[in-house]
Amino acid sequence: MTGAILFAIAIAALLLAVAVWVVVARTAFTATVGFIVYGLLLALVWVALSAVDVALTEAAIGSGVTGMLLLGAAAQLRATEANVESTSLPLKLSAGILCVLVSGGLAAVMLDPPAVAPTLAPEATAKLSATGLGNPVAGVLFAYRALDTLLEKVVVVLALIGVWSLTPDRAWGGVPGLRLYARPSGTLTLLAQVLPPVGIMLGIYMFWTGADNPGGAFQGGALLAAMWLLVMVARLQPVPPTSLGRLRLLVTIGPFIFLTIGFAGFALAGSFLAYPIDYAKPLIVVAETGLTLSIGVTLALLVAGPAERSA
Amino acid sequence: MIDVYLIIGSFILAMVALGLIRIVRGPDTADRMMAAQLLGTGGVAILLLFSVATAAPSIVDVALLLALLAAFAAVAFVKDVPGSPSDISGATDRS
Amino acid sequence: MTHVIDTFTIVMLCAGAFFFLAGTVGLLRFPDSLTRLHALTKVDNLGLGFIVVGLLPQVDGLIGGLKLILVWLLVQLASAMAAQLIARVARVERRS
Numbered sequence: 424m425t426g427a428i429l430f431a432i433a434i435a436a437l438l439l440a441v442a443v444w445v446v447v448a449r450t451a452f453t454a455t456v457g458f459i460v461y462g463l464l465l466a467l468v469w470v471a472l473s474a475v476d477v478a479l480t481e482a483a484i485g486s487g488v489t490g491m492l493l494l495g496a497a498a499q500l501r502a503t504e505a506n507v508e509s510t511s512l513p514l515k516l517s518a519g520i521l522c523v524l525v526s527g528g529l530a531a532v533m534l535d536p537p538a539v540a541p542t543l544a545p546e547a548t549a550k551l552s553a554t555g556l557g558n559p560v561a562g563v564l565f566a567y568r569a570l571d572t573l574l575e576k577v578v579v580v581l582a583l584i585g586v587w588s589l590t591p592d593r594a595w596g597g598v599p600g601l602r603l604y605a606r607p608s609g610t611l612t613l614l615a616q617v618l619p620p621v622g623i624m625l626g627i628y629m630f631w632t633g634a635d636n637p638g639g640a641f642q643g644g645a646l647l648a649a650m651w652l653l654v655m656v657a658r659l660q661p662v663p664p665t666s667l668g669r670l671r672l673l674v675t676i677g678p679f680i681f682l683t684i685g686f687a688g689f690a691l692a693g694s695f696l697a698y699p700i701d702y703a704k705p706l707i708v709v710a711e712t713g714l715t716l717s718i719g720v721t722l723a724l725l726v727a728g729p730a731e732r733s734a
Numbered sequence: 735m736i737d738v739y740l741i742i743g744s745f746i747l748a749m750v751a752l753g754l755i756r757i758v759r760g761p762d763t764a765d766r767m768m769a770a771q772l773l774g775t776g777g778v779a780i781l782l783l784f785s786v787a788t789a790a791p792s793i794v795d796v797a798l799l800l801a802l803l804a805a806f807a808a809v810a811f812v813k814d815v816p817g818s819p820s821d822i823s824g825a826t827d828r829s
Numbered sequence: 830m831t832h833v834i835d836t837f838t839i840v841m842l843c844a845g846a847f848f849f850l851a852g853t854v855g856l857l858r859f860p861d862s863l864t865r866l867h868a869l870t871k872v873d874n875l876g877l878g879f880i881v882v883g884l885l886p887q888v889d890g891l892i893g894g895l896k897l898i899l900v901w902l903l904v905q906l907a908s909a910m911a912a913q914l915i916a917r918v919a920r921v922e923r924r925s
Contacts, residue, residue: 426744430744430747437751452814456757463800475790475792475793475796479799486807487803494810494813494814495813602813604813610917614805625802636792649806656809738838738839742843742846746849749849753853765865767914767915768862768869769856771911771912772852772869775876778900779845779877782880794893794897798903804907
């Protein structure tokens with residue numbers, strides 16, 4: 424057991440140190456780099472806690488998509504950063520005290536758990552065979568709480584609409600202002616040619632294996648988004664204008680298929696998002712296929728940002 | 735045997751922690767990128783050790799993902815780092 | 830037999846950890862960006878390589894072993910290209 428304790432202490436200490444670094448960093452860029460490092464370490468923590476699906480999502484979103492998004496945002500803010508007044512000391516102290524109180528409360532709950540942990544996990548795994556899935560997380564996402572998953576996917580599309588609403592009027596429908604490399608070197612071009620095929624295969628594999636092993640549509644989609652961003656940033660493919668019909672179709676097709684399956688549930692199995700007994704797994708796989716595509720395209724467009732020049 | 739994996743994993747984590755000093759100190763962008771690479775490779779090593787220690791093959795998938803994203807993060811890093819010469823970091827495509 | 834395998838694994842893992850140590854020390858102590866980069870790439874190549882070789886006998890089945898080797902190859906490929914990218918940044922920064 425000593426190995427496990429040693430590792431737990433090491434990673435907890437490192438996480439705390441990195442968190443302090445993120446808070447005291449002086450520029451947004453440094454804080455963002457710290458945040459990406461924090462995300463990677465957190466992925467290790469999730470694995471140590473046996474939550475592999477969460478670890479996959481943390482790595483794909485934190486170091487992949489959100490990392491690039493925040494770095495781009497920090498770059499855009501750099502011009503005005505020097506003029507921002509820093510917050511006053513009493514405000515910083517009160518924020519610090521509030522954080523300590525919340526952390527203390529959480530620690531008190533975690534370090535003194537009730538004798539029987541309140542959890543639905545045993546019942547969730549017991550009923551899983553009816554859905555044909557092997558991964559309990561997929562069961563929760565697509566069978567027990569499918570409505571939540573549907574709403575989440577719609578929220579992602581709404582987020583994209585929110586980002587697009589920042590477009591100036593003259594540029595509506597135009598090309599997003601994703602910062603690209605001015606003159607990509609041979610190495611960068613090689614990287615952007617070699618990695619995406621591997622990444623796309625891995626993304627499809629992660630979505631496909633999500634039915635029975637850790638993985639799923641979100642993780643696969645996030646990896647696809649990262650690979651598409653890589654290709655665009657290295658100037659191997661142009662950034663598409665936001666008015667492109669095919670683009671908008673890809674963004675909406677996932678939620679649309681899922682919604683259709685949901686309404687078909689009225690006819691086939693009696694209520695919204697209910698699955699007929701033997702067709703549960705194929706329907707879920709069809710829904711996940713559409714969702715992987717949509718999530719990939721939508722996340723990449725979220726990073727690309729609002730249109731900045733007309734097409 | 736499991737203890738051996740976890741002790742080696744903790745050792746590699748300590749190495750990664752030392753590497754993070756290089757991210758903070760710099761002085762060049764290149765040094766920071768290198769420390770990030772070390773974090774990525776160290777993370778992959780720790781995940782592989784975990785996978786064998788807990789006999790959970792799905793953790794190797796996380797390692798695969800991390801390997802890909804380490805290179806992706808290097809590209810994203812250089813794109814937006816402050817003060818890089820213009821042929822490295824890209825200006826917004828306004829042409 | 831398992832004793833021999835376990836000993837082999839431990840030796841290989843320690844070799845891998847040694848190269849991680851060497852690479853990290855190099856990253857911290859070498860005088861120049863390019864020399865530090867040289868130290869770092871040894872970590873990816875040899876450090877991870879020894880760890881993968883050490884873990885290979887402990888994994889069940891051919892698929893598990895192939896996956897481990899795939900991870901190692903992918904890390905080598907990606908970090909080789911990233912190392913070239915970093916070297917380019919280092920060269921340009923040194924000039925300016």
